Amino acid sequence: MVRTHQQHVVSLLQQFRDAILQGRIVAVKGSGGFQLICDATSCDAVNRLPDRKRRQSKPFAVLVPDSITAESHVQLNALAMKWLCTPVAPIVICRRRIDTGEPSTTPVISSKVSFVDKTLGVMLPSSPLYYLLMDTCKRPLVVTSGNFSEEPMVVENHEAWTHLRSIADDFLFHDLDIVQSCDDSVVRTIHDESIIVRLARGLVPIAFPLHPTSISTADSAHPTAVPETVESSDHIRAMERANTEIGLALGSDLKTALCVSQAGLATLYQPIGDSDYLETLRALETFQQQIQRTIKVEYDVVLCDSYPDYVAHDWAQRFSKANGCSSQTVQHHQAHIAALVAENWNCSDREICGFVFDGTGYGEDGTSMGGEVLTMHDGICRRIGHLKHLLLPGGDICARHPVKTALATLASCGLAWDSRLACVQAVDKKERTFLAVQLERRANCILSSSMGRLFDAIASILGVCHINELNRTQRLLWRI
Numbered sequence: 001m002v003r004t005h006q007q008h009v010v011s012l013l014q015q016f017r018d019a020i021l022q023g024r025i026v027a028v029k030g031s032g033g034f035q036l037i038c039d040a041t042s043c044d045a046v047n048r049l050p051d052r053k054r055r056q057s058k059p060f061a062v063l064v065p066d067s068i069t070a071e072s073h074v075q076l077n078a079l080a081m082k083w084l085c086t087p088v089a090p091i092v093i094c095r096r097r098i099d100t101g102e103p104s105t106t107p108v109i110s111s112k113v114s115f116v117d118k119t120l121g122v123m124l125p126s127s128p129l130y131y132l133l134m135d136t137c138k139r140p141l142v143v144t145s146g147n148f149s150e151e152p153m154v155v156e157n158h159e160a161w162t163h164l165r166s167i168a169d170d171f172l173f174h175d176l177d178i179v180q181s182c183d184d185s186v187v188r189t190i191h192d193e194s195i196i197v198r199l200a201r202g203l204v205p206i207a208f209p210l211h212p213t214s215i216s217t218a219d220s221a222h223p224t225a226v227p228e229t230v231e232s233s234d235h236i237r238a239m240e241r242a243n244t245e246i247g248l249a250l251g252s253d254l255k256t257a258l259c260v261s262q263a264g265l266a267t268l269y270q271p272i273g274d275s276d277y278l279e280t281l282r283a284l285e286t287f288q289q290q291i292q293r294t295i296k297v298e299y300d301v302v303l304c305d306s307y308p309d310y311v312a313h314d315w316a317q318r319f320s321k322a323n324g325c326s327s328q329t330v331q332h333h334q335a336h337i338a339a340l341v342a343e344n345w346n347c348s349d350r351e352i353c354g355f356v357f358d359g360t361g362y363g364e365d366g367t368s369m370g371g372e373v374l375t376m377h378d379g380i381c382r383r384i385g386h387l388k389h390l391l392l393p394g395g396d397i398c399a400r401h402p403v404k405t406a407l408a409t410l411a412s413c414g415l416a417w418d419s420r421l422a423c424v425q426a427v428d429k430k431e432r433t434f435l436a437v438q439l440e441r442r443a444n445c446i447l448s449s450s451m452g453r454l455f456d457a458i459a460s461i462l463g464v465c466h467i468n469e470l471n472r473t474q475r476l477l478w479r480i
Helices: 005-020 043-053 067-073 077-084 128-137 155-162 232-243 280-295 311-321 331-343 395-399 402-412 429-441 451-461 472-479
Strands: 024-027 034-039 061-063 091-096 118-123 140-144 170-172 186-190 193-198 208-211 247-250 258-260 265-268 301-305 326-330 352-357 371-377 380-386 390-393 445-448
Touching: 005 024, 005 034, 005 128, 005 170, 034 043, 034 331, 043 140, 043 429, 061 395, 067 077, 067 118, 077 091, 077 186, 077 193, 128 140, 208 331, 247 311, 247 352, 258 280, 280 311, 301 311, 311 326, 331 352, 331 371, 331 380, 390 402, 390 429, 395 402, 395 445, 395 451, 402 429, 402 451
Parallel strands: 024 170, 061 118, 091 186, 247 301, 301 326
Antiparallel strands: 024 034, 034 140, 061 140, 091 118, 186 193, 208 265, 247 258, 258 265, 352 371, 371 380, 390 445
């Protein structure tokens, strides 16, 4: 007997439900790429997922069928409810409901889903397929991107079968092509304000007008409170030309993205991944070609982060030579301030002051920046203050090892490495001796004014974290 199409779909859904109830991890081809799904109430399944995905210490989002179910797990204010029920269907980070100890029919979500007990990311189905999956399983599901941590999402069936076999136990395919991967958007609400944690599906591409009065040519010799650290204004001139030229801009290495400026508009696209991975570079190249074919233009200029060791920086230089366009660099933290001007038109004709607290950023004075006080007016960006410089032994390696930053911070303050401190106990005596000599001789050290490194140092001194595996911005936003 030949099965009808409907019977075949019902059979597939039943197989999916059985796999989920058995604690298996299923790779499902959604509308923006493959996603990994498991039972959010199964501690065993939730424990296996981060190990396989190489995603330790990062929270997962939970898919629920409707807002009523969401309210049984988290506290939803009016704005969070509005976001949850929009067609965008983003992940909305909310506070968990307090367990009163009273009997409840609501399934208990594993505490391993979110490493921060106070918060949980919830989302509603964003496509008909996910409505069917929820209706079939009738339980909350962990949904995360189908990739290894920080790599691009897999979109092709054969790629999923090859790359995700070590993560997923089962696969649910469909035969529709996905032109470009796009992850779920992530939103956090605080009172009546929204924080876009990840600008992705449903929110991109998004165009920002380039206000002509906010991008005038700067005078690099303008007096400043920190004369020795005046930044170059080459990128301001490049931005000025963006109103008449067609430009391609890249983000830095983490969560790299593309932005195209044309006819006075800057169009931002979704994050692709971390440029440290070859797969991300391939996805970046493919996506750039797709955009260029769609808008049918040739670029006049390519802009990138000024840090010469960034992979994205190198990609931009090679792209410039291959396509015969000019190349300009942008100082990392000045780009943050420029973004504020672009987002706030009412401030475009006034001087604004920004406190840029970041992990790292290449400074043209040879230091690593990240705790800056900057002003911008009429396109002129000035650095008027910063945190006291700190020696970082090994440079960027300190971003992964806060314990090194902690010991360097103590040394710079003239404080002894007391054996009772957690950060001292985390490093053996031989390595501490080597580190002390390294700091004394300033061998392979860089100066840093980074607020991110200061946070890392404090975390290690308090014994909270000695090895950093989670992006600091994500950690902060999930803990609020």
